[in-house]
Amino acid sequence: KAGVTQTPRYLIKTRGQQVTLSCSPISGHRSVSWYQQTPGQGLQFLFEYFSETQRNKGNFPGRFSGRQFSNSRSEMNVSTLELGDSALYLCASSLDVTGGSGANVLTFGAGSRLTVL
Amino acid sequence: SQQGEEDPQALSIQEGENATMNCSYKTSINNLQWYRQNSGRGLVHLILIRSNEREKHSGRLRVTLDTSKKSSSLLITASRAADTASYFCATDAQTGANNLFFGTGTRLTVIP
Numbered sequence: 001k002a003g004v005t006q007t008p009r010y011l012i013k014t015r016g017q018q019v020t021l022s023c024s025p026i027s028g029h030r031s032v033s034w035y036q037q038t039p040g041q042g043l044q045f046l047f048e049y050f051s052e053t054q055r056n057k058g059n060f061p062g063r064f065s066g067r068q069f070s071n072s073r074s075e076m077n078v079s080t081l082e083l084g085d086s087a088l089y090l091c092a093s094s095l096d097v098t099g100g101s102g103a104n105v106l107t108f109g110a111g112s113r114l115t116v117l
Numbered sequence: 118s119q120q121g122e123e124d125p126q127a128l129s130i131q132e133g134e135n136a137t138m139n140c141s142y143k144t145s146i147n148n149l150q151w152y153r154q155n156s157g158r159g160l161v162h163l164i165l166i167r168s169n170e171r172e173k174h175s176g177r178l179r180v181t182l183d184t185s186k187k188s189s190s191l192l193i194t195a196s197r198a199a200d201t202a203s204y205f206c207a208t209d210a211q212t213g214a215n216n217l218f219f220g221t222g223t224r225l226t227v228i229p
Contacts, residue, residue: 042222048216056216058216090160092159106217110159
């Protein structure tokens, strides 16, 4: 079956612009999570969506937003880009396991590499 | 932060040797996972160990978990050049939230 697909793979923007990244999860996976990866901060959780609802949110400013569509595809948006937003943005999908002792195994896409100039 | 830390940050070994990476975390967990990342790519799930398990094997991988010390180790036996990658541990939070907290990673280089 097809894996997690992220588009675009690479993009370059300038400060102040906005960007939208797209993620298509594995068929049947209803949970989509987004992570930001930078050399300095490592992998940081951005947010998680399930059934078109944001279920969890990390500690990022309001410039970072996302949404999920009825087909589970997800987009994230970053407005008013800053140099520090340069990062690899990773999307991951999973079968929904709601807390408790369940295991949330993530399948990652290849990422979208954003460079802000 | 609940983020874990891997030790060492970087490890370089000869092909055929064993590689051991350690992970420490801060809060109680339901389970701990290990992921691998080739340079600039997405992460790939390797193995999951639950909080009530102490050791788990998968092929050349062996994972241990010590919840009293809040630590885990990943052993890769008979390493190959293709094992060159970064390895991350990831923990959940016992809050019911579905997000994982990733460690800082160990960069493994296997020299042919």
